[in-house]
Amino acid sequence: MWPGVLPGLPPVHSYPSSCAGPPVPGEPAAATRLRARMTEAVIAGGWAPSPRVQTALREVPRHRFLPEAPLEEAYDDYHYVVTARDSTGAAVSSVSAAWTQADMIEQLQLEPGMVVLEVGSGGYNAELLAHVLGERGRVVTVDVDPRVVDRTKRLCAEAGSGRVTAVLGDGSLGAPAYVPAGGFDGVIITHNAADVAPAWRGQLADGARLVVPLEIGGYARSIALVCRGDVLHAEHWTYCGFVRDRGAAARTAPAVHLADGAVTMRWEDGLPTDADTSELEEALRGPRHEIATGVVLPGEYSFETLQIYAATVLPGFCRLAAPEGSDLVARQDVAAITAEGSLAYFTPIKIHHAPKPADSRHEFYIHAYGPAGPALAERFAACVRDWDEHVREEGYPPMTVHPAGTPDEHLPPGDVLDKPFSRLVFPWPGRTSRQLRQLPSSSRERDLTPGRSRPHRRARRPPGRTFAPQLLLRYAA
C-alpha cells in the first residue's frame, strides 16, 4: 500500500488547486492550473504590468472561447489558435496570443466604466476588455465575418460577462450606431491594417487611444496612438503580426514575379510612380555585388526598428521573397530597394559561431543586382549605418498620423509615408532636412539632429523566447 493511502476510500480524480485565481464553477482543475501558468508567463514577460489586466487573465476562462482546442493549446501563453480558415486553408480568424492581447489592452490605458470598440471578434479578448472595464464598462466588437460574429455571440452568452455586444460589419467604418457621446474611450484593432481608417480616429474620444497593428512597408507593429484633435501620436510599439484585413480597405500589394517565379518583389505601400521593373529580370541573371556594412549585431538582438527605418527613409523600398535555399536571394523574405533596373537587399550573415545563440555575431551585408547595383548597395549600407548610429539604441520614433490631404506645411518635420487615408510622419533621429523623404516645406530650415529629447522606446520581445537576428516573422494572431 502507498504510504498515506487509506484503504476503502474512493479513488481521487482531482485535487484542489493551489493556483492563484478562482476556478470558474464547473471547470476542470487543469483549466485553472493552466490559466494560472499562462498568466504567470505573460506577467513574467512584462506584458501585463497592471493588476486589472493580470486579474482579467486569471479569471476569464480562455478555454471556453476555444471549445475546439485541447486545454494545453487554449492556454499556451505564446501561440494564437486559429478558429476559421478560408478555402485555401489560410487562417482568417483566431483567438490571438495571450501576451499580445495583454499588451494591447495595457496600451489602451483603460479605466473602469469606459466603453471600448474592438475590431475583429472572437469573444475572449472582448471579455478580457470587459473584465478590465468592470461592471459599468461596455465592449462593442465588430467583425466582417458572420460566422465569427455568431460564434462570438454564442460563446459570450455561454461564458461571458453580458457586457459585450458583437456586431456584423466592416471594421474600417468603426461601429457608427454604437459610438457613445464623446466617442469611444479606446479602439483596438485585431487584424493587420494597411492604413488608419478615418472612422477609428473619428469615433475616438479626444485623449483616448487607438491600438492598431499597422503595416509599414508590410511590417506590422502594434502601435498605441493617442488622439489629440485630428492627429494621432504614437506612444508605444510592439512587434506583432495578425491576420490581414478582409474588409473594403483591404488591398493587394503590387508584386512582380521574376526568375520564373523564384523571386517575388512586393511593394506593400504601393508601387513608386517611377518604378520600372522591366529590367529586373535581366539584372537577376547577372552577377551579384556584395558589400559588408560593418554593422555587427549580437545574436538574439532585435533589429525590428531597422525594418521600419528602411521602409520609411529609402525610396523604392520593397520586399523580396524567395524559397529557402534560393541561389538568388539569401533569405526567404528580405527588405530591398529598386531603381534603374537594379535592386539591393540587406541580409545578416553569421560571422561568429558560438554554442549559445546570444554569443554569436551577425554582420549586415548588402547584396545587389543590376547596373546600378553597386550604387544601390552603398545607399542601403548608408541607411544601415545611420540606423546603427542614430536609431538602434533609441528605438521607435514619436510618429504622428495625420489625415490624408493635410498640406505639407502643416506636417511636423520628418520622413513622410503617404497612405490612402493618412500621412505618417517619422521624426527619426539623425536625419537632416536634406535627407528627408517628401520633406514638408515648413521643415526645410530645420534639421532633426540626434539627441533631441524623446521617450525611449526599446524593442520588446514576447516572453520566454529568443530571437535570431533574422527576426523570423511570427504571428500573434
Ligand SMILES: C[S@@+](CC[C@H](N)C(=O)[O-])C[C@H]1O[C@@H](n2cnc3c(N)ncnc32)[C@H](O)[C@@H]1O
Ligand atoms: C485575430 S482575429 C480576432 C481575434 C479576437 N479579437 C480575439 O482574440 O478574441 C481577427 C479578426 O478580424 C476580422 N477582420 C478582418 N478584417 C476585418 C474588417 N475589415 N472588419 C471587421 N473585422 C475584420 C477577421 O474576420 C477575424 O475574425
